[in-house]
Amino acid sequence: MWPTSGEILPAAFAESGARVVAFRPHSVEPSGGGYLFGYEVDTVDPDGAESTVLTFIDTDPASVEAARAGEGAVLTDPATGLPVRVWAYPSDPALPALASVTYPERVVPLLARFGIDVVDPELSVAAYRPGKRAVVKLRSGTTTLFLKVVRPSRAEPIATQHAAFEARGLPVPRVLAVQPDGLLVLEAVRGVAAGTRVVELAEGTAFVDNLVSLSQAVASVELTQRAQADALDNGAWHRTSLASSLPDRAREIHGVYDEIEARVSRWSPDERQVVHGDLHLEQLFVDPEEAGRITGLLDIDTAGWGHPARDAGALVAHLVVTAQWHRGNGDQTQARSCEVIADHVVEAWTARNPALADRLAPTIASQLLAHAGGQATLGTETGRTKALQLVDAAAFTLWPRRPEAPSSDHDPGGAPSVAASSPSD
Secondary structure (H helix, E strand, O other): OOOOHHHHHHHHHHOOOOEEEEEEEEEEEEEOOEEEEEEEEEEEOOOOOEEEEEEEEEOOHHHHHHHHHOOOEEEEOOOOOOEEEEEEOOOOOOOOOHHHHOOHHHHHHHHHOOOOOOOOOEEEEEEEEOOOEEEEEEEEOOEEEEEEEEOHHHHHHHHHHHHHHHHOOOOOOOEEEEOOOOEEEEEOOOOEEHHHHHHHHOOOOHHHHHHHHHHHHHHOOOOOOEOOOOOOOOHHHHHHHHHHHOHHHHHHHHHHHHHHHHHHOOOOHHHOEEEOOOOOHHHEEEOOOOOOOEEEEOOHHHOEEEOOOHHHHHHHHHHHHHHHHHHHOOOHHHHHHHHHHHHHHHHHHHHHOHHHHHHHHHHHHHHHHHHHHHHHOOOOHHHHHHHHHHHHHHHHHHOOOOOOOOOOOOOOOOOOOHHHHOOOO
16 A cells, blocks of 8 residues: 555655655565655755656665664554654665765765766666666766665675676776775776667577677586575565456466466475576667677676576567557567567577476566556556556466467466467557
8 A cells, every 4th residue: 555645746846845746656675574665756845946856665664774873764554653764865874985976076076086077977777776776877978887776784795796807807897996894996898788689689599699698607606605585586576566466367366376476386495507687778889880799797686596487578578568669659670579589589588498387487577567567556557458468478388379279278388379479459
């Protein structure tokens, strides 16, 4: 249940003198023993200046207690009577280094301490997951750097992981500096994001062939920790969130999750290997002149021991979601290219891992349902439509509908038919 934001947000901004004129749900995700609800909040200050502030309401009791012990606004949700913590970007309490890399006047002296000289830097947010990590892109003349902010305890381990990946010849960004407060300064990798070249990538199998080789190299990296929890690990939370957001489809959603859990229960823990942990096209860079050649691998924070199907499943699901996005924008060519690449990934992975082929479908399905949850919790009609399409795609992945069999028949194993299960609009 979303908090009573219509009362909480205006109260949170009142102390500064700003007036809330409108707000929109932005995101929701687990936060310790509660949830972190994000909003885009339109405000007007006492001088009449308008601004939109990314604001979060955190219901995690531990976060609330931390705010009471230090800095942070604690308010009461009138609907539940429970305390909540409210904060605005970039003052993320879990990412103390974020504010120092958000403003140019702070970044210049900060980098100078590491012997990195920049002039009039242009900053843009490349990625942000509240409470977990942020990436700020810096451009200054011919220099491009990425300022990565993580929880303080994660900074040194991530730097160590980069070194382990480099030792295996993997094209990860070089770490130029690391701070105890959670800041890593990363060198830019060569090439362009693979997501900007989907049409070329779909024209052949070179990209997927190189991706297979990359995955083999990742599996050889010397790591001891488990990969960061994914959609399968957090299935119970995603199940509850999605079913609550789509109550009229709850029975179907529970049925799909029941099937996923039944199949996963038969897997052996001995099948684990080192995986990237969050693989998708924006994590992969390719040569702009030879798109099939991979030149960069990003965001290895999530890497560790996991199931061999995990990276392929995450990539395929992300491709299906990206195809949905392109098709919604009227770009059929881009959408179809994403689906073709997804089919190539499925074919290549199952050909290389025939004994584990039946692991891929539930892995993809769990990722699709997690994406569906993200859309459903937005509370918009468009979000609901996309979420329903992804729920259908997850079911079709588990039980492919093939021409030679009635549509009601269920096929419990084998590789998923991605193109057949992709959203139609």
